[in-house]
Amino acid sequence: MEKKIAVYICTGCGIGDALDIDALSKVASKEFKANICKTDAFLCGKSGIDLIKQDIDGEGVNTVVVAGCSSRVNTDVFNFGPDKIVERVNLREQVIWCHPGEDEDTQMLAEDYLRMSLAKLKNLNLPEPFIGENLSSTVLVVGGGFTGLTAALESARAGYKTVLVEKEAELGGYVGKMYKQVPMKPPFTDLEENSIPALIKAVEDAGVKVYTSAVIAKTAGGPGMFDVTINQNGTDVEERVGSIVLATGAKPYEPEKLGHLGFGQYKNVITQLMFEEMVAAGKMDANKVAFIQCAGSRDQEHLPYCSAACCIESIKQALYVKEKNPEANVYVYYKDIRSNGQYEHFYKKAQQAGVIFIKGDITDISESDGQLTIEADDHTMGTKSVADEFDLVVLANGMVPTAALGETVEEAPAEDEAAAASDEPKVTVAPIIKSNLLNLEYRQGPELPALKYGFPDSHYICFPYETRRTGIYAAGVVRAPMDMLSAAEDATGAALKAIQCIESTLKGEAVHPRSGDMSFPEFNMNRCTQCKRCTEECPFGAINEDEKANPLPNPTRCRRCGTCMGACPERIISFKNYSVPMIGNMVKAIEVPEEADEKPRILIFACENDAIPALDMAGINRLQYNPWVRIIPVRCLGSLNLVWINDAMAKGFDGVLLMGCKHGDDYQCHFMKGSELAEIRLSKISETLNRLGLESERVRATTVNIMDYDKIPAMLDEFAAELEEFGPNPMKDFQ
């Protein structure tokens, strides 16, 4: 489309007092020859918006540049419909709120930001959504236990066609085998009847299509267009679904490995599940019972994590014993009672019923005449404790997610032997375990990547249910150890995400975290060298490849982070509204003063998810920082293409700083690997810089989270001081 550009400079919020607005207007009208350039004292007010709308209607303006507040605010106010490009220049949060007014350097900063925005527009186009063919609105739920049934019910009740696949002949899963279940409603103190039969009936009544004795043989395609092969009793059935909820649950930790607690040695040492079945069968007549918590869990030799549900399950089982015989003696040996949330009431209830809780480690379990003796270190009293004549000892043996059962897929050997041999840093690869749950036809492996301990989560704080495969949502104990209340919440949440995915995909929008983004990566295949970096580095497995190693993008799987764009050495990948030349133009638009002017310049690539909000917050808090910086927001540092750094250094910038999210085990990156990949790419550019005679320390990466805003001024000053020691970039005078 032919762009008709109008620039509107807001003079409100103190902008008009701090800056020379006439000079700024000249940048737009003289330097960039914008069709229209106007100012208004209250652009987000009615008169301001009307002014813009009049130009759109009267003058045919289709590209609106708003120079005022941050793009993080007033997004709804400055929205003129899907066919108008809106570009925001942050004169408020990142200029006048963090730099002195009526100041030469502040003015230069504001003018540069306006130049950058206008230069960016040259290569920016309205995105056209990718709408897949034959899109499905069906939700597939894998696993027919408590979580799966709940998710299927929620999805069906929300009006979506739902398919449920269960491996066993009967629905119900682990919870289905229980005598009674933990409380799910206030006052959270009473044992409840097993809810599975009612749940199964509700699922059937809601019209969910159920496959039992069935497994997923193959999952191909992507969101909106998953082609799933279901193998039921040896026969294959095809289903096309829009999104998938993985609720395959967990298995009890193998008790055979708990010989030190007497399992396998003494017949009266049993597991939680065995006890549950014993009570359900009416065969439990023990009057002195001990429950041993963390049997395997929170134990480096066994499961390093807390299995989360065992404490309340044991409390429940202790109450079975008390229910049958209130005079029975029941002991619970524990590390910490973790009765999260409302289950604190349940714990208290058990205490009131006379269950004795002993905080301590078991030192020995012995048997004589079928009765068991437990010795332990009592940590609250600092003594040894002995209790004997137990009829039964029940081990709370924790849980292992079904996703963790199977061989770990070996990492494919690097094609480039030389690269493999060098000691270049490599991206840590999330393990994929061949657990035979989904059998994905994805280039990057057949199952969901694990976050930790085999749990296929992706970002446990910000985005529960989200896995690293778009459109596939994990819920319940396969995602993380949890109790039943949490599992019910998980099931509902995941069903909601699955529905959101279907709806977004129908509109050709990104689901998450760039919800509503209609852009997607396009590949200029003429120049592709089949290097496979894009397919290897995509954190979401969005790009498959053919036998000749040509990338085969799946736009509905894409989260629009731009990691592929940053990875491509040939720069053939771009989005309509985000591309290598677009950012390159921004870099080039910045005026870098000559060495004699003694005005250094530092280029910052800042992640839009955390670093940009932090920079805005620094402004909101009126923290003053270095005026030499020029900030370019990026979707993710994963989209950083090294050519931008070359451009910046050639242009005469004294330094480049990347501000991204923390990576490693407790990463904060919204796209998992972005900041880590950027740092690895950075390590590769140091050689180039040295060849140019430039110190490689001029380019570096740092991590900023949103709450680090108060540290930003010092961070920038420190970097500026170090750059000063290197002296000005010698390229300055050659531009």
Place this chain on the structure above:
Amino acid sequence: MEQTTKLPESVKYDLTFAREIYSLENGSYIKQCMQCGMCAISCATRDIMDYSPRRLFNLIKLGKKDEVLKSNTFWYCTSCCTCKARCPRGIPLVDVMHDLKRYAIKNGYVDYPQAAFCKAFWAEVAGRGKVFEGGVTARFYLIRGLDEVLKAMEMKDIGINMLKRGRLPMFPPKKIKGMGNLKKIIRKAQEIQRKEEAR
């Protein structure tokens, strides 16, 4: 027992004593203690107690009757209610301590002077319907014996000051008029209380 000789440090769980304590008026609250320690850090007299309240509760749970009843914990409780106000499990610790005092007195664990003070105080109330502070003091020394009186002599300055300031009347207040009724009420209340605790 064999087990204990093998492991002299160890404790065995004897639920009989625990159940007896749980049956006291406020005793069953002890069961809901989750050993968080809030009482211990809140207590104004913790530093001179043998056991913090939570440890005492644990000893009860373990059935350590002698340790519990010989401990000074409940005698040193000043009823300041800080722990009671803070306990996240809503245990009225002060009231539990009252029960333990009573249980200890009933079982002959009366070595602490506070036990004598309680008895002296109660004797005043039961005999007069009101408390005469001079009477409580006199009764206290009567119970505790000569040693305590000699110790008290060191404090005579305090008594003299109070006398000088008119704060120690020589004569007790009159009995309340309804003393006969009050006695009947108390007798009945004790009877009901015994019945309730035996339930």
Place this chain on the structure above:
Amino acid sequence: MKYSFYPGCSMEATAQANLVSIKAVASALDLQLEEIHDWNCCGATVASGVVGDFTQQVMTGRNLAIAEPKGQDVVVGCSSCYLSLAVTNKRFREDEHFRALANEALAEGGYKYNGTLRVRQFLEVVINDVGFEKIAKKVKRPLKGLKVAGYVGCQTVRAIPYEFDDPEYPVLMDRLTEALGATATPFPMKARCCGSSNAIADTKIVLDSALKIFESASQGGAQLMVTPCPMCQLNLDAYQQLVNKVHGTSYNMPILFFTQLMAIAFDLPPDAWALKYNIVPPGAALASFGVG
């Protein structure tokens, strides 16, 4: 406003200053206190240790039963009595099982209590029923510059937490002393236990507790302390000399009932100040206001 008034045993002996000043202040503020007829001891926190909470609360209930026909709020001046009466009253109101059993016992003496009354500390009545504004207007002798540590002690605010002030860090008494024109000084230990009834049985407990309280009050710069509680007043006033002797300190901190300070600020007749009962003489602190 009319109230039923429960004085408690100590007001007839060690805390006569409390009774005298409460009565004087009440009449100055038009609060009519009608003593509960033939009231008996509430058992304080001590009787329960011998006869149990139930019997102690039944005994306390006799007083409420006598007061009930008048339907007036029961006002208590002593903190320990307030604890007994307020907690007992709460049980009568909220615990049906208890109420039935307790009335079974009370019936032996011909009494019944239905739990219809409110039990209130005199401090709370002064603050809520009179109010700071009216109190300030009554002040004829503003205590400007007088630095006062408001020692609320424990039972007043913790009998029923949050009933009228914060159980951890009460502030209302400070606002009251400010209404009298004085300055409320910082006092972290303002709700710390004074050792309570251990003065006789185990004096050391009181001496050690009192030391911490004196330290805290003097660090805040207080010239005198006010309290609503007879036990606190007694322990801190009568044992102050011994604290100094045992701990080698030299505190000379007058301890007044807050009502004594009110009587002074209202410029009631000197008899109402009841200063003759104070063991640590308040003269030095109050001399500049023409008192002493």
